[in-house]
Amino acid sequence: xxxxxxxxxxxxxxxxxGGRPDFSNVVIPEAGSVRRPPVDIDPKEIRDLAYSIIRxxxxxxxxxxxxxxxxxGDALIRGMRHMMTxxxxxxxxxxxxxxxxTSFYMQHTGEEAVSCAFRIALGPEDMNFPTYRQAGLLIAHxxxxxxxxxxxxxxxxxxxxxxxxxxxxxxxxxGFFSISGNLATQFVQAVGWAMASAIKGDRxxxxxxxxxxxxxxxxxxxxxxxxxxxxxxxxLNVVNNQWxxxxxxxxxxxxxxxxxxxxxxxxxxALRVDGNDYxxxxxxxxWAIERARRNLGPTLVEYVTYRAGAHSTSDDPSAYRPKHxxxxxxxxxxxxxxxxxxxALGAWTEExxxxxxxxxxxxxxAAQKEAEGHGTLHSxxxxxxxxxxxxxxxxxxxxxxxxRQQSGV
Amino acid sequence: MPNxxxxxAGSVSRAGSDAMARMTMIEAIRSALDVSMGRDENVVVYGExxxxxxxxxxxxxxxxxxxxxxxxxxxxxxxxxxxxTAVGMAAYGLRPCVEIQFADYMYPAYDxxxxxxxxxxxxxxGDFTCPLVIRMPTGGGIFGGQTHSQSPEALFTxxxxxxxxxxxxxxxAKGLLIAAIEDPDPVIFLEPKRLYNGPFDGHHxxxxxxWSKHELSEVPDGHFALPLGKAAIRREGASVTIIAYxxxxxxxxxxxEETGIDAEVIDLRSLLPLDLDTIVASVRKTGRCIxxxxxxxxxGFGAELTALVQEHCFYHLEAPIMRVAGWDxxxxxxxxxxxxxxPARVGAALRxxxxxx
Ligand SMILES: Cc1ncc(C[n+]2csc(CCOP(=O)(O)OP(=O)(O)O)c2C)c(N)n1
Ligand SMILES: [Mg+2]
Numbered sequence: 065x066x067x068x069x070x071x072x073x074x075x076x077x078x079x080x081x082g083g084r085p086d087f088s089n090v091v092i093p094e095a096g097s098v099r100r101p102p103v104d105i106d107p108k109e110i111r112d113l114a115y116s117i118i119r120x121x122x123x124x125x126x127x128x129x130x131x132x133x134x135x136x137g138d139a140l141i142r143g144m145r146h147m148m149t150x151x152x153x154x155x156x157x158x159x160x161x162x163x164x165x166t167s168f169y170m171q172h173t174g175e176e177a178v179s180c181a182f183r184i185a186l187g188p189e190d191m192n193f194p195t196y197r198q199a200g201l202l203i204a205h206x207x208x209x210x211x212x213x214x215x216x217x218x219x220x221x222x223x224x225x226x227x228x229x230x231x232x233x234x235x236x237x238x239g240f241f242s243i244s245g246n247l248a249t250q251f252v253q254a255v256g257w258a259m260a261s262a263i264k265g266d267r268x269x270x271x272x273x274x275x276x277x278x279x280x281x282x283x284x285x286x287x288x289x290x291x292x293x294x295x296x297x298x299x300l301n302v303v304n305n306q307w308x309x310x311x312x313x314x315x316x317x318x319x320x321x322x323x324x325x326x327x328x329x330x331x332x333x334a335l336r337v338d339g340n341d342y343x344x345x346x347x348x349x350x351w352a353i354e355r356a357r358r359n360l361g362p363t364l365v366e367y368v369t370y371r372a373g374a375h376s377t378s379d380d381p382s383a384y385r386p387k388h389x390x391x392x393x394x395x396x397x398x399x400x401x402x403x404x405x406x407x408a409l410g411a412w413t414e415e416x417x418x419x420x421x422x423x424x425x426x427x428x429x430a431a432q433k434e435a436e437g438h439g440t441l442h443s444x445x446x447x448x449x450x451x452x453x454x455x456x457x458x459x460x461x462x463x464x465x466x467x468r469q470q471s472g473v
Numbered sequence: 474m475p476n477x478x479x480x481x482a483g484s485v486s487r488a489g490s491d492a493m494a495r496m497t498m499i500e501a502i503r504s505a506l507d508v509s510m511g512r513d514e515n516v517v518v519y520g521e522x523x524x525x526x527x528x529x530x531x532x533x534x535x536x537x538x539x540x541x542x543x544x545x546x547x548x549x550x551x552x553x554x555x556x557x558t559a560v561g562m563a564a565y566g567l568r569p570c571v572e573i574q575f576a577d578y579m580y581p582a583y584d585x586x587x588x589x590x591x592x593x594x595x596x597x598x599g600d601f602t603c604p605l606v607i608r609m610p611t612g613g614g615i616f617g618g619q620t621h622s623q624s625p626e627a628l629f630t631x632x633x634x635x636x637x638x639x640x641x642x643x644x645x646a647k648g649l650l651i652a653a654i655e656d657p658d659p660v661i662f663l664e665p666k667r668l669y670n671g672p673f674d675g676h677h678x679x680x681x682x683x684w685s686k687h688e689l690s691e692v693p694d695g696h697f698a699l700p701l702g703k704a705a706i707r708r709e710g711a712s713v714t715i716i717a718y719x720x721x722x723x724x725x726x727x728x729x730e731e732t733g734i735d736a737e738v739i740d741l742r743s744l745l746p747l748d749l750d751t752i753v754a755s756v757r758k759t760g761r762c763i764x765x766x767x768x769x770x771x772x773g774f775g776a777e778l779t780a781l782v783q784e785h786c787f788y789h790l791e792a793p794i795m796r797v798a799g800w801d802x803x804x805x806x807x808x809x810x811x812x813x814x815x816p817a818r819v820g821a822a823l824r825x826x827x828x829x830x
Contacts, residue, residue: 242601253561283585289554290548
């Protein structure tokens with residue numbers, strides 16, 4: 065018997081503004097120390113992997129251990145350039161928003177490896193159901209930067225006609241499902257898409273994406289139920305960047321040790337990977353994708369990373385986390401780490417890196433000029449007002465025809 | 474009995490077999506699914522208890538046996554997941570036709586319906602589309618209490634990007650369901666469960682006539698589609714127009730017979746798209762209008778109909794438009810016949826509207 069009254073529990077992050085960054089809760093195994101099981105392993109045998117972190121790049125920039133992927137120097141340089149492009153793109157678009165050329169932007173700073181590496185592991189016919197923080201899926205698939213920018217500017221060449229908030233891209237041809245804006249809704253749709261592929265006896269697989277905070281949505285649990293029941297050929301990706309706007313990941317995770325561990329009760333094999341390690345991310349993606357393609361069913365992957373920037377252009381993280389928290393993040397910066405590896409391999413030098421940086425910036429600026437030639441949110445070419453009535457249905461129904469007439473467009 | 478079968482211009486398109494068969498509404502729905510699955514291997518059917526057993530109302534009975542588990546299967550009890558996966562399948566290129574066991578249980582799926590299925594074409598500028606049908610039994614009269622009796626059509630008609638269909642008989646159920654499955658956009662298909670086994674007219678104390686005695690149980694055997702957005706006039710009349718759909722079509726017909734008032738009864742069949750032309754032509758002819766539904770009154774679809782009739786027929790009206798609907802309460806269990814807007818309530822409205830000048 066206790067005479068203590070009940071206590072209400074609200075999880076708190078390890079440190080707040082004014083405090084010192086504290087990531088002692090993120091236990092980081094040595095690079096190369098986590099085993100690589102065969103893809104057809106019984107999920108019961110690898111439950112421990114949901115609590116570890118698969119890492120390939122060590123502190124010296126060497127690729128070590130069983131997860132070293134089959135990427136040669138050229139492939140790695142391509143990966144480097146994708147991440148550098150995404151970072152430069154972010155910087156320019158962030159600035160464009162500050163200059164009033166668009167309403168809103170969301171950066172990827174610190175998380176570039178996740179989407180850039182994953183895209184390379186995926187096939188051309190596969191489909192991503194992304195969130196707003198996976199533009200690397202487009203960049204690493206050579207989607208035109210100009211089209212991305214035209215979407216951000218909602219201008220006359222916006223492929224989705226000014227209908228969506230900036231960064232909510234859509235491109236079926238590039239395996240990038242239209243982003244909703246309602247968090248987690250697409251996680252379960254990816255499972256449905258994958259079920260359809262299996263029903264048809266095709267070979268295409270789906271990739272679902274969700275942030276740490278959004279795993280709390282019912283859609284996430286629905287997705288795991290359906291993926292587990294029907295063994296859907298889908299990779300269930302959770303990007304744990306530690307924050308959901310101002311809310312630390314512990315609020316969504318609760319008493320579960322990790323987000324990956326959410327898969328265990330469903331019998332879904334779950335891996336946790338260093339999301340700032342391009343090689344490890346690629347290797348784990350490849351493992352999960354192979355499982356899906358071989359009819360072995362879904363895999364849950366948690367990418368352990370850190371949102372180094374603000375949530376969006378409307379957010380100021382200094383109000384809820386230590387100002388220099390990102391400097392204390394123990395998994396470093398994905399671009400610096402891959403660069404160090406390339407240099408260690410002898411495939412890259414500081415000079416080549418600087419050169420590439422300048423080249424990429426010039427490419428991004430040229431794309432920006434071209435996009436702005438088609439208008440920005442508040443000036444220049446705009447999508448037609450007539451367009452607002454199109455695509456509500458395949459055919460304009462009578463009531464919308466009347467309203468379009470009334471609107472005078 | 475002037476149970477007029479006249480449908481509005483060009484509303485029946487038939488292909489294949491001209492043979493007719495007597496069907497209940499359940500058999501007609503099953504036949505629509507069967508025909509659709511037989512014609513298009515992209516049509517898949519799933520939901521709770523839908524596969525092996527064939528649905529709690531038996532609408533999918535035999536489909537798994539005929540088409541295999543790939544095409545018709547049981548789903549977990551997770552409406553969000555049923556609709557969410559269907560959105561993904563539709564985007565893939567399938568034509569999922571899913572069942573929500575009762576409309577009362579669609580709320581967990583509402584976000585997937587409103588924010589996803591209905592918006593996908595628009596937000597991707599046609600890059601991705603969502604040809605999806607969500608079937609759900611609606612309405613009361615089976616002592617289902619508040620969790621097996623609701624009529625949430627207004628929650629769908631209010632959403633741009635959705636089509637909402639409510640059949641009132643086996644013939645239409647089959648033709649409309651086939652059209653819904655073939656439609657390129659998401660369609661909500663509401664099945665008045667009290668009509669599954671007979672043309673219920675609201676006289677709950679009388680034995681139900683079986684569908685076999687009703688001419689609209691004559692259903693083409695093969696493929697036929699009724700266009701969405703075409704109403705039918707079930708009873709021609711000169712004095713007053715009753716706009717109804719689903720179960721209320723039969724209630725309206727009964728009330729007209731019993732009062733002897735020469736009412737014209739319009740069966741909307743599809744709420745959105747809406748056949749405004751048929752409504753306007755009828756009300757301009759009769760000069761009076763009663764709007765009828767089983768769903769709760771306030772902000773119901775009847776409010777939309779009333780507004781439209783007012784906008785388009787004001788100078789032809791000889792009396793204020795009246796609404797007869799379910800009371801603004803949850804659907805009670807023991808008192809469901811006090812709730813249900815049956816022939817007595819409709820009859821009273823008919824007499825009242827004929828008296829007003
Ligand atoms: C259903 C829903 N609820 C709330 C929001 C508002 N919102 C946008 S982003 C966000 C935080 C998401 O955090 P997380 O899932 O961790 O993704 P991250 O931004 O870190 O990539 C919230 C609450 C939303 N867009 N949709
Ligand atoms: Mg997050």
